[in-house]
Amino acid sequence: MNSNGWSRREALGALVAGTLGALAPAVVRGGVPDLLFRDVLLVDGTGAAGRRTDVLVRGERIERIGRLSPRAARGARIVEGGGRVLAPGFIDTHAHGDPLEHSYAGFLAMGATTVLLGQDGGSAGLADASGGRDGLRAWLDAVAHADIDINVATLSGHGTLRRRAGIPDETRVPAQAQLARMQALLDDDLGAGAFGLSTGLEYVPGIYAETRELTALGGVVARHDGVAMSHMRSEDDDRVRASIEELIAASLPARPHISHLKVMYARGEAEAESLLAFLHGKREAGIELSADAYPYTAGYTGIAILFPEWALPPSDYAAVLAQRRDELRAHLQARMTRRGGPGALLLGTGAHAGRTLEQAAEAAGKPYPDLLIELGPGGASGAHFTMDEALQSRLLLDPIVGLCTDGRPGMRHPRATGTYAKWIAQYVVAERRLTLEEAVRKCTGLPASVLRIADRGVIRAGARADLLLFDPASVRARSDYADPLAHAEGFDMVVLNGRPAWEDGERVGRAGRLLRRGR
Incomplete structure (x- = not known):
């Protein structure tokens, strides 16, 4: 047995299948090309131990799991796993x-x-x-x-x-x-x-x-x-x-x-x-x-969560300020103090986006409770470090x-x-x-x-082919609070309904579906 888990016979068969796959056009069924994931570590979504195997996708579904012969793979697009993880989406x-x-x-x-x-x-x-x-x-x-x-x-x-x-x-x-x-x-x-x-x-x-x-x-x-x-x-x-x-x-x-x-x-x-x-x-x-x-x-939510119920819609906010401003100010100060202070709220929308409440108040030249009152319950959203x-x-x-x-x-x-x-x-x-x-x-x-959902979330024969191919050691979240929009790295291929949807760091199609309960 080879160190990668293939027998000599399987390795020779895989070589033939790869040659045939390179020479033959991909089989297309209903507009969806067949895919063969070869030599992957299958982590199937059940919690069971991963195992080295092949997975064949025909159309939108997983057809077979196991070592596949050259005939079974012929004409499919062959994706070499090289021991990478294949998991459900x-x-x-x-x-x-x-x-x-x-x-x-x-x-x-x-x-x-x-x-x-x-x-x-x-x-x-x-x-x-x-x-x-x-x-x-x-x-x-x-x-x-x-x-x-x-x-x-x-x-x-x-x-x-x-x-x-x-x-x-x-x-x-x-x-x-x-x-x-x-x-x-x-x-x-x-x-x-x-x-x-x-x-x-x-x-x-x-x-x-x-x-x-x-x-x-x-x-x-x-x-x-x-x-x-x-x-x-x-x-x-x-x-x-x-x-x-x-x-x-x-x-x-x-x-x-x-x-x-x-x-x-x-x-x-x-x-x-x-x-x-x-x-x-x-x-x-x-x-x-x-x-x-x-x-x-x-x-991450709106700053309305800081305000008392009596200051929220459908209350007349102008009337609240006219009649209960001091009470509202005291409430906001006490609420923010318990939530870690004005440095624990990073504003994400509005004129102060990218600043903490503390920084925004300093830039505006006013105490932070007064800035919150000025913004009002619907004035901004942000990250709350609580x-x-x-x-x-x-x-x-x-x-x-x-x-x-x-x-x-x-x-x-x-x-x-x-x-x-x-x-x-x-x-x-x-x-x-x-x-x-x-x-x-x-x-x-x-x-x-x-x-x-009966046909997603687990890799098995007959299930929908929502799949991820990745090396766990290469996976990295690039985004942080300073750059929250940076895409993650390390998921080499993402397949939706049997079609590649993300590959080589970019979206490659629109293969999504509406899922309806019970259907």
Whole structure:
């Protein structure tokens, strides 16, 4: 046996196959060329140990796995693995943007082949209160007929449902008829192919919703075997467990999922262990609870999160300033002090983008609370450095916690371009905190099981061919907070639905598909 795991007979056969492959044109089926990945380390997304083998892709699906004869390979484009890893494409369970308007090239560069949109209570593509484009079904149909560069799935957003049902943002107890309207709209979204429901309970209008309202929607999600994902009511250390309890109560009998799991203000692995024990206790009680997280200690959101509820829309902000300015100033100063001070907020939009709040206030010649008041709740977004590295890393390693980016194309946060590369380079290669097989499972098989996607996330015969070819030692996240848009390196080939989508450091096609629940 040769050192690369091939027998002499296999090596001679591979040589012949390579010669034939070079002489014969690639076989094309339905416009998609066949691909043979030869001599790869197959890491299949299940967590099983990697193994050296070949993988044949015909059309959009994986046809065969195993040492292949020259006849089986004839006419296919042969991709020499040379022992590099072949893994399923990564499934990002929390992303933003609109594929009808944006390229997801930065996601492809770091190995993401599927993004789940419609997060934080906002349905994908439906920005205005009326729902735009006649609702989510029309947007899904538009995406299905468009040339997109990544696979797209979506959730139905609770806040969008609320507004489409005619419920004013500040309403805390909707009428029964309004609840029924929300249920009907959600049922239609799920019937059109949404994978579940998202809530954004720190944002308007979700911040005004009570558990009874959310519970009315959980039953609809459960009937469609969907998932209920939430940016929860609070991620503060003294409120996070209560927020998880609310998510569970509001979701059941649907499956609850915690978006971007984190704990604000607490520090150390012991706090992470305590929270994980709490989560696993729920699972042992029969609740199919799951979560995702990203490998950064700064979140990214609007500065509205700093403001008290009474200063948020639909409140008259001018009236708030006229009547309660001193109270608002004191609140903002106390809030920022707890969150690490003005140096812990890096503004990413607006006139002060690229500066910390501290630097922006100094440049403006005024105290930072006054600058925040001037900007107002909708005045900017930024990176908020409020998390502890040791705590967040421990959460990330847990078997029920998958990876997500919480990113969008063009976002000024490195998670939108570096999440998966950082995950492999830091946690697998540099720190060896988990095996490559487990790291891949948490980005592939695990999210596929959460979403009930049967034919992606695992490499097996008959599955869709969303694939990554890479050498883990070469993977690198190039982006940081100073240069958040730099693409990751090291993913040599990214295949979507059997077609190369990223190769030699650039996007090479638009092979994305709309994914609909249950189809």
